Amino acid sequence: xxxxxxxxxxxxxxxxxxxxxxxxxxxxxxxxxxxxxxxxxxxxxxxxxxxxxxxxxxxxxxxxxxxxxxxxxxxxxxxxxxxxxxxxxxxxxxxxxxxxxxxxxxxxxxxxxxxxxxxxxx
Numbered sequence: 001x002x003x004x005x006x007x008x009x010x011x012x013x014x015x016x017x018x019x020x021x022x023x024x025x026x027x028x029x030x031x032x033x034x035x036x037x038x039x040x041x042x043x044x045x046x047x048x049x050x051x052x053x054x055x056x057x058x059x060x061x062x063x064x065x066x067x068x069x070x071x072x073x074x075x076x077x078x079x080x081x082x083x084x085x086x087x088x089x090x091x092x093x094x095x096x097x098x099x100x101x102x103x104x105x106x107x108x109x110x111x112x113x114x115x116x117x118x119x120x121x122x
Contacts, residue, residue, distance in 0.1 A: 009046055010108040011096040013039035014063040020045055021108055023101060026053065046096065060086065064093035083107050 006023045013020060020039055028035040034049025034057070047059040058071040071086055083099040094111075097104045 006101065007098060008101040008104040009037065009048075009096055009098050010104050011045055011060065012063050013041060013043050013045060014061055014066070015039065015043035016041040019108060019112060021105055022046075024048060026050075029053065029056070058086070058096075058098070060095055062088050062090075062093075062095055064088040064095065065090040069095065 005026050007026065008021065008023050010019065010021045012018070016039060018039060018041070020037070022037045022045075024035050024037070029048055029050040030053060031049070032051070034047055036047045037045045039045055044061060048056060050056045054075050056071075056073045056075070058073065059068060060071070061068050065088055067090070069086075069089065073084070081100050081103070083097050083103045085094055086096040086098060087093060088095050097107050
C-alpha cells in the first residue's frame with residue numbers, strides 16, 4: 001500500500017481575499033509548533049499540529065466572523081480520499097477544505113467558478 005504523506009488545505013486569505021491551496025506534510029505536523037501556512041501577502045492562514053499523529057489541531061483565522069477557530073479532528077476523520085469542509089461555528093460559512101489533494105483542488109476550483117458566475121449574473 002502506498003501512503004500519501006500530504007494533506008491539502010484550501011482557504012481564502014482574510015486580508016487580500018486570495019484562494020490559497022497548500023499541501024502539508026504529515027511529518028511536519030509532529031513538530032512542537034506544527035506547520036503554519038501563510039498567504040503571499042504575509043497573512044497567517046492556518047496552523048496544524050499533531051504531536052501524536054492521532055489527533056489534529058487546526059487553528060484558522062476565520063474570514064467570516066474575524067475570530068480564530070480551533071478544530072480538533074481525529075486521524076480517522078481526516079478524509080484522505082474525500083474532503084472535509086470546515087465551517088465557521090458562528091456563521092456556518094465554509095472556512096476551509098481539507099483532504100486529498102486532487103479533490104480539494106477540484107472543489108476549490110468549482111466554488112471559485114460558482115462565485116464568478118454568481119457575480120457576473122448580478
